[in-house]
Amino acid sequence: MEIIKKKKKLLKKIKHAKKIFIMAHKNLDLDALGSSIGLFQILKKKKKNCYIVIDDKNHELGVDKILKELEGCLKIITSDKVEHILNGKNKNSLLIILDTNKHELVQSESILKLFPEKVIIDHHSLGKTTIKDAFIIQDENASSTCEMITSLVEAYDIELDPYFATILLSGIVLDTNNFTLKTTAETFYCAYYLSSIGASAKKVQYLLKQDIIEYTERQKLLTRLEVISEKIAFTKATPYTIYRKEDLAKIADTLLFFNDIEASFVIGKIDKDTIGVSARSLGSFDISAILAKIGGGGDEVHGAVTIKNKNISQVEKMLKEVIKKQEGEK
């Protein structure tokens, strides 16, 4: 495990720093927030002065619940406060970036330049826009950033309150879609470890409760399903509903659960003039190769594209042509 291999170096950086700032990706989810809070607890136990940077104005349900429950217990700041807190002493400060490694995805891109010392802890693949000049702890075998932080809690022998164990577990449950995706022995071990220190599965279920209207909108996408070559699930939304990118991704995940399906593509509007595509594969289709042809990115098993100034049918046509070609080359 990457994080265990690098735990000493990381601890050295933590010990060196007078002020530590934690920042995850935009549109916080339970993995981003859970790992931020888990790390915050580790740093607190190490008697560090630390802050969590959050600029998001709106939060998804589970994130909102946690932030309300922990009001006053975390030092949450917006990015415009960072410079003032640093007070010109950038040298012995540290920025730790969680659950993303891309500069355009972090809560605040503009604070990156304030920190000569940066650490990234993430389970996503690296890419062209990966933040340079950071100490990178990246592990694509990890199910989630919460899994990585849990390993760290154990490795540093941190005493964790059951509530925080629950939050870390909720991040793992979210990113593995209830232990069905990207789950390894290590994931189960982390879940076991968190349960043994008091994490509550019931509370995780409460945090993951969904909004019934959003759920219904997502299910509508499944009713428009089409299966290509008996193994590619393809679905597109109507132009009347705007989806969040994460919702398209969730549908793409779900489609892989069905018999014989090896890849999935989901198309929908993500704002009034932007179309989003989310794709998943079990490994026999190279998603990044397919999506690269229409301007997208990702890795072998998942990826996404956003396309402006085209409608859903145009994107559908483009995508189907690329898939057909790829199929022909097999």
Ligand SMILES: [Mn+2]
């Ligand atoms: Mn994650």
